Amino acid sequence: MSALGTLNIGIVGACGRGKSFKSACDALDMVRVHAVCDTYVEGLDEAAARLGAAEKYADFETMLEKSELDAVIIGTPMQFHVPQAIAALQRNVHVLSEVPAGVSIDECRQLVAACQVSKAVYMMAENYTYTRPNVLVREMARRGLFGQPYYAEGEYIHELKELNEKTVWRRKWQTGIDGLTYPTHSLGPILQWMHGDRVVSVSCAGSGHHHRDPRGHEYENEDSVVALCRMRSGGLVKIRVDMLSDRPHAMTNYQLQGTDGCYESARAKGEANRVWLKSRNGGKDAWTDLKELEGEFLPEFWRTHFERASKAGHGGGDYFEVLDFVDAILGTRPAPVGIHEAMDMTLPGLISQQSILAESRWMDVPDSRTWIGERALGQLNMVWPEDRLDRPPAVRLPAGYAMRQYQPGDEAGYVDLMHKVQLGGPWDHAKIEQWQSHILPGGFFVVVHQPTGKLVATSMATHRPRPLHPGGGEVGWIAADPDHKGKGLGVAVTAAAVSRLIAAGYRRIYLLTDDFRMPAVKAYLNVGLVPLMYSDDMPGRWQTLCKELGWTGA
Ligand SMILES: NC(=O)c1ccc[n+]([C@@H]2O[C@H](COP(=O)([O-])OP(=O)(O)OC[C@H]3O[C@@H](n4cnc5c(N)ncnc54)[C@H](O)[C@@H]3O)[C@@H](O)[C@H]2O)c1
Numbered sequence: 214m215s216a217l218g219t220l221n222i223g224i225v226g227a228c229g230r231g232k233s234f235k236s237a238c239d240a241l242d243m244v245r246v247h248a249v250c251d252t253y254v255e256g257l258d259e260a261a262a263r264l265g266a267a268e269k270y271a272d273f274e275t276m277l278e279k280s281e282l283d284a285v286i287i288g289t290p291m292q293f294h295v296p297q298a299i300a301a302l303q304r305n306v307h308v309l310s311e312v313p314a315g316v317s318i319d320e321c322r323q324l325v326a327a328c329q330v331s332k333a334v335y336m337m338a339e340n341y342t343y344t345r346p347n348v349l350v351r352e353m354a355r356r357g358l359f360g361q362p363y364y365a366e367g368e369y370i371h372e373l374k375e376l377n378e379k380t381v382w383r384r385k386w387q388t389g390i391d392g393l394t395y396p397t398h399s400l401g402p403i404l405q406w407m408h409g410d411r412v413v414s415v416s417c418a419g420s421g422h423h424h425r426d427p428r429g430h431e432y433e434n435e436d437s438v439v440a441l442c443r444m445r446s447g448g449l450v451k452i453r454v455d456m457l458s459d460r461p462h463a464m465t466n467y468q469l470q471g472t473d474g475c476y477e478s479a480r481a482k483g484e485a486n487r488v489w490l491k492s493r494n495g496g497k498d499a500w501t502d503l504k505e506l507e508g509e510f511l512p513e514f515w516r517t518h519f520e521r522a523s524k525a526g527h528g529g530g531d532y533f534e535v536l537d538f539v540d541a542i543l544g545t546r547p548a549p550v551g552i553h554e555a556m557d558m559t560l561p562g563l564i565s566q567q568s569i570l571a572e573s574r575w576m577d578v579p580d581s582r583t584w585i586g587e588r589a590l591g592q593l594n595m596v597w598p599e600d601r602l603d604r605p606p607a608v609r610l611p612a613g614y615a616m617r618q619y620q621p622g623d624e625a626g627y628v629d630l631m632h633k634v635q636l637g638g639p640w641d642h643a644k645i646e647q648w649q650s651h652i653l654p655g656g657f658f659v660v661v662h663q664p665t666g667k668l669v670a671t672s673m674a675t676h677r678p679r680p681l682h683p684g685g686g687e688v689g690w691i692a693a694d695p696d697h698k699g700k701g702l703g704v705a706v707t708a709a710a711v712s713r714l715i716a717a718g719y720r721r722i723y724l725l726t727d728d729f730r731m732p733a734v735k736a737y738l739n740v741g742l743v744p745l746m747y748s749d750d751m752p753g754r755w756q757t758l759c760k761e762l763g764w765t766g767a
Pocket of ligand 1: 225226227228229230231250251252253271272273288289290291293311312313338339340380381
């Protein structure tokens with residue numbers, strides 16, 4: 214924190230969701246948006262001006278390295294939440310992350326581990342827990358007006374087929390996986406109403422596939438996905454997420470049933486959110502409009518701050534969310550959605566994705582509080598063995614494919630390929646140009662499928678020294694079209710980039726990858742790259758990975 218007591222915040226994903234944190238940051242005197250980051254470099258000037266940021270970055274690691282930040286707000290697509298949160302936490306930079314917390318159980322474990330060793334605060338920005346009706350119901354539940362809550366429903370119905378095509382990551386991470394891919398807006402408020410409870414097991418089913426994307430492909434996500442969640446208390450919660458059905462949005466449908474009352478949110482415009490309380494309503498048909506209870510039950514804190522908060526958008530929710538984050542950083546009170554609450558909201562969705570594949574089998578949801586003693590895991594690093602620098606790997610392609618250098622006119626094909634494999638978020642001309650400054654001459658490889666002229670694989674040989682690889686050359690952005698699987702294209706482009714770096718005289722040639730990218734890791738092993746055991750968790754992780762890959766050595 215600066216000497217003047219200002220918290221310097223960096224916003225990543227500043228050209229997308231990150232923008233919407235502006236008003237909340239403006240409304241809080243001690244918060245300053247100091248830096249913005251987005252891979253969409255053309256939008257950075259506008260984002261910096263809008264958010265009043267002094268610094269702009271196209272790369273998150275560089276922002277963390279160069280900018281003097283106390284905290285980051287992560288508003289990037291969901292597959293980046295964990296890697297970016299871990300990178301910040303490792304530098305003891307506080308994190309407010311968009312939802313969901315992560316996209317796989319493995320990476321969630323890594324995030325929890327990173328939180329355990331970091332001095333920084335982690336909070337998940339589950340903003341639906343801050344809407345006025347949801348806060349009011351939470352307060353009423355806290356005061357026991359519903360008695361013992363034992364059943365609840367949450368629905369997030371948000372048709373986004375068009376948005377899918379604009380924010381292409383959604384086509385993979387939200388509609389490209391079956392099960393609940395975006396459940397936290399529904400589950401978040403309910404878990405706060407059922408305070409102290411958590412989901413212990415999940416059974417998930419879908420309504421089938423009735424829609425196709427503009428390319429004619431069926432969405433992997435079923436139209437309506439429903440998960441039944443068994444609570445530790447024995448209660449039951451039903452979550453429905455539907456991002457494909459043609460119909461009006463309904464993202465905030467909720468119900469809560471307790472022994473002494475119930476709550477039903479409005480299902481259509483003009484309807485009221487309503488409650489029935491045994492202690493007040495008596496007769497079974499007498500509902501009360503939730504609004505009428507605001508005077509009595511809206512927390513004092515909300516009332517005092519509301520005028521200020523309402524300027525910040527989302528009915529004040531954004532303000533209270535950032536305020537809670539700042540209070541957690543200052544140590545005034547713990548983050549209401551800290552790492553374990555974030556896991557309670559995220560993990561049931563990830564387990565539902567396994568359940569739906571296993572014919573709706575009930576599956577246990579892990580409790581992240583038991584993941585103690587785990588360590589933050591770094592990325593896998595692979596290197597070319599120094600004793601083989603005189604023997605570059607062979608580059609072989611099957612008939613019908615040709616390798617050449619990237620050339621003007623390849624841009625559209627390259628962008629299509631990177632979007633198809635969902636690597637590195639949105640790509641455009643500016644981003645390709647930005648990377649070209651790191652690429653060695655003759656080090657930007659593309660493979661063309663000759664019958665169609667389509668660009669089907671690519672890699673880069675780049676100059677990228679890092680602390681672990683001083684003077685290093687990195688093999689980067691390796692992609693191979695899944696429609697051309699089994700042709701050895703990934704192996705060929707990796708071998709080409711390694712050979713180029715050897716020819717340029719690099720003695721440390723490396724690439725970074727992740728445990729879950731199993732087919733890619735197998736291709737790298739096939740090329741002749743070897744694991745770098747740079748930390749003591751590496752041997753165990755590589756052993757597991759090699760076993761799963763059936764890899765017994767080249
Ligand atoms: N809480 C909410 O109500 C709410 C609403 C919308 C979106 N979201 C969440 O916010 C996130 C972003 O959604 P969106 O609709 O803004 O998506 P988007 O694609 O419109 O915007 C994401 C932005 O991140 C940038 N980006 C992508 N990869 C990056 C990287 N590696 N480093 C830096 N910048 C990168 C993109 O260029 C883009 O500007 C998602 O996780 C989504 O789930 C939450």
